[in-house]
Amino acid sequence: MNKFTQDTSDDNTDLLTEVSVAYYQNGATQEEISRKFSISRAKVGRMLKQARDEGIVEITVKYHPAFSAKIEQRLIERFGIKRALIALDQPSEEQQRLQVAGLVSKYMASSLQNGMVVTVGQGRNVSAVAHHIGVIPHREVKFVCGIGGIHPRGSMFNADHICRQFAKSYGGTSETLYAPAYAENREQKLTFMQNATVKQTLDLARKADVAVVGIGNMSENSYMVDLGWFTADEVVQSRMQQGVVGDFAGYEFFDIQGQSAKTVMSDRIIGLGLEEYRPIAEVIAIAAENSKPLALLGALRTGAIDVIATSVSNALTVLNLDEQMAQPEK
Template sequence: MSEPTDDHLLLRVAQLHYEQGLNQQQVASRLSLSRWQVGRMLDRARTRGIVRIEIVHPEARSHKLEERLVAMFGIRDAVVVPGADTERGTWRLVAQAAGEYLADRGSELHTVAVSWGRTMGEIAHQIPVDWANRPTVVQANGGLSRPGPGAVAGVVGTMASRARGVPVFLPAPAIVKSRALASALRAEPVLKEVLKLAQSADALVFSLGPAARDSVLVSSGLLTADAIDDMVARGCVGDVLGRFLDSAGESVDDSLDARTIGLGLDDIRSSALAVAIAAGPRKSGVARAVASHGLCDVLVTDRQTAASLVDA
């Protein structure tokens, strides 16, 4: 039996199936066709654009924005999800998307280096159980002495436990008082081993921080609000793993950088897969710097932040 190709028949098949809800066998009986012919014609209707299938759920990813981000910045991938009415709500939606992204690639991730912070805390809380197969989850930068949302022990420990993996901690502060102390700590065999493990990880996952007085580094006492203001005056747009950057993706304070414990900018650029998470429009400046200057391979963000990057 020859296969019908008439556009009117393609339209009729599509309408019966998609608009009237008939299954393929019912469409075939109505039009004196075989079920095989109906299936082929539905495929052809989609290929030719007679039928377009669109996911319109409010939590659906924005694939067009993702494609534009990839093309604009030359990154490997982008994940863009809707934001929420509140900043915390947006953190949660972006964190959920980041967790799902990692779970989709879990079979490839044997060692994952992670930062800490509010957004990373949400990722640890929401990442699917068994998102990877017993991975090693290693701390990528020094932490804080005070507990709180997104504290390093919670992030590293929870992400490891949810996949029956092994947590590896970096036993050092995020920032120390002097270059000499930082240098001595980096020379310690235990810290050297942890940092080497983080450098060789299959993925490095980190959230981006704005250059703001409410930074956890300020609330923890490691930095002063005046120090943040001074860096902003010199062009700072935010921080990555405690490294404060300008719009060119370079450090704005070499002295502070020398006192910061953890992976550096060169380590991020050379990582196997750098996944940056930017939740909320306050992160747009640092997200643009990171995506533009080789500091991420994947950007996970919300629709409003992504739109601001594309429009700029």
């Protein structure tokens, strides 16, 4: 490239930048820019497009709070829930989880009162709420496990660990469920469930004022399979034969209509079932990842959820799916 070509290129870039600043930053119309720079309106349009293509101009769309409020209202009207906490979409799963966790943490901080009991589930999403760094008011709240303990590799996502973290943040107390989350078979599960200590903790969990749980989706690559609780084949078979789309609080498995599905996995879980969450005044369910719209739709249709926390994409997909499924076949 010779000096003349270089100078011409630089001049063109300078002009593209000036035109872009005038249009996007100063609010000038294309007609005003045309007169100022003595170029046609058609060329102004082409230059603005070129500026976007070459990265001189980057356009970011920011959702106005009113947008999320409209989505929330649609979810409330459609599914009869109390609140929907809608987080903006994020570029990664981890960032999405943190964004949703922030909304849930803020909501809990404003609604929990002294003397309340909170039943706590397991998993990444509930753990993210407990570990969220924010302004947490001190409250005499008791956090109790709604499901047993899990493998040491999953300690951060263990209900007991999460309860302790919540109690630390609020200056409250926590109660452990002294049993594994997943027994090896039904007989072992029944033995644990009949234990007086286990029964006492689950009775307290049933009488809670609030519950915080995660919504899982059925995948052979799921966290439950990774930890060895269930085999990939068991998950696939439950999805293919029983139509299971997700799990509620790591316990109850349901189909797209929100109906409980009986699987081999159901017979091995030690904790509260879906029906035991219904009497709890406020059940907060979290589904941050954008891979969970089917699980979220099924969970909302169970009728056991009062507050849902998710992303814009999940919320819109759920609304669209529910609308499509409600339309009569032609």
